[in-house]
Amino acid sequence: MAExxxxxxxGLGEDGPDGLPPASRAALEAAEIIMGAPRHLxxxxxxxxxRIAWPVPFADGLPILQALRGxxxxxxxSGDPFWFGAGAVIARHFAPGEWHALPAPSAFSLAAARLGWALDITACLGLHAAPLARLRPHLAPGARVLVLVRDGPAVGDxxxxxxxxxxxxSTLWVMEALGGPRERLRRASAGTLDPGDIAHPVCVGLEVAGTGATIPAASGWPDAMFAHDGQITKRPVRALALSALAPRPGEHLWDIGGGSGSVSIEWLGCHPAMQATAIEADPARAARIRANADALGADRLRVVEGRAPGALDGLDPPQAVFIGGGLSEALLSDxxxxxxxxxxxxAHAVTLESEALLARWHGAEGGSLLRIELAEAQPLGRKRGWRAAYPVVQWSVTR
Structure with missing residues (x-):
């Protein structure tokens, strides 16, 4: 018989053990030691x-728990330990047979029950220690989002x-201490909210409204969303690049010659499990990539300041690579x-020399070679005419 x-x-709700199922209450009664936040204890x-109060920062409690093994x-x-809770972090540090989870209703479930929102089409985010910009991809008029935040001042932020x-x-429903005797729900607009007496724990229901820029759900975000110095893969060409890169959930991209970071940031926007590393030799551009990623909810983008191929050493292996700058024979060979x-x-090429390089590699290794020629209507005196951009040659291949 298994041990x-x-x-x-x-998982514990704001009503304490009273609302727990028998198995959870039995686990508490049988424990020699109970660890948790002072609020839970x-x-x-x-x-x-x-009783042992879990320390802050959270990672400091793991060695204490490991010393209690057996x-x-x-x-x-709080609630469901595996939905923006401590469960996943703890489970990573112990073997599957060592632990058992007993969840309670999550704050998201309780909030949806109060507001009548369908959880399957409502974005749910935990922003206790994460930047508010992670909300950025979800800001579209009419969208609904449930957000867990640290405390009352964080609601004001x-x-x-x-x-x-x-x-x-946007309308905010501020829900405090859901499921317990201190539960309170208030409604206000983001522009008129007074966060003065909001008490932890807090879940905010957000119904988005306003005229701010919305991030598209398709590839080819507007160029204006990215700060840049002109070194940017323009929207139509970027859409073709991402189509050729064919992002799949959980994959890792190397964005070589990152420029503004537009390709790697859009890659990360395809799915929350995506990973990306942008490699950029220019320090000012590398800093701009970081700023763009932070502003657009892609703070998980790793930015490496250096020149490929040397800067690639030690990076996690990719499933896809984009070369937007720094193309050379040495880089392709490496x-x-x-x-x-x-x-x-x-890989993209603009100069005749780099175009010839891609043509040679296409002849040797196959794949698809595409020439992209675009023109945009521009004023021409009192009328309009076509202004052509430099042609871009795109080579896409599977190693």
Missing amino acids: RPWLNIV ALLPDLTAE RPVAVLA LAGWLSAQGFGE LWARLVPGTRLV
């Missing part, structure tokens, strides 16, 4: 277990940030030796 786990991760009745321990978490983005007309079979490579 019972020594560690129980118990204060909800417990008199129990024989020793003893009956219960760790308290959220309202101010929304107003600065042009969404001050990548061909470095990349594993199945890696997708897309």
Whole structure:
């Protein structure tokens, strides 16, 4: 018979153990030691277990928990421990047979029940320690978002940030201590909210309204969304590049010659599990890539300041590579030796020399060679005419 786990991760609501199912209450009663935030520990009745307050920052509590290995321990978490909770972090540090999770209704479930919102079409974000800009991809008029925030001042920060983005007309439902005796729900607009007496824990229901810029759901975001010095893969060409890169959930992109970071940032916008590393030799441009990523909710973008191929050493292997700048024979030769079979490579060329380079590699290795010629209507005296951009040659191939 399998040995019972020594560690129980118990989801706790604001009503304390009273609302827990029998299995969760039994886990608390059987524990020799209970760890949790002081707020959670204060909800417990008199129990024989020793109580240990989980320290801040959260990572400092993991060695304490590891030192208790083998003893009956219960760790308290808010609601569902695996939905923006402590459960996933704890589970990474212990073997599957060591722990058992006993979830309670999440704050998102309780909030949806109060507001009548369908969770399957409502974005749910935990922003206790994450930047508010992670909301940026979700800001579209009529969209609904549930957000967990740290405390009352953080709600004020959220309202101010929304107003600065042009969404001050958004409606906020501020929900405090959901499911407990202190539960309170209030409604206000982002532009008029008074966060003075909001108490932790807080979930905010956000119904987006306003005239701020909305990030498209398709490839080819407007160029104006990215700060740049002219070194940017322009919107139509970027859309073709991302189509050729063919992002798949969970994949990692190397964006070589990142420029403004537009390709890698759009790549990350395709799915929350995407990863990307932008490699840029110019320090000012590398800093601009970081700023663009932070502003557009892609703060997980890694920016490496350096020149490829040397700057590629030690990076996690990619499933796709985009070369937007710095194309050379040496770079292609290095990548061909470095990349594993199945890696997708897309390279752009503008000069005759780099175009000839891609033509040679296409002849040797196959793939698709595409010449992109675009022209845009521009004023021509009192009328209009076509102004052609430099042609771009795109080579896309699977290693």
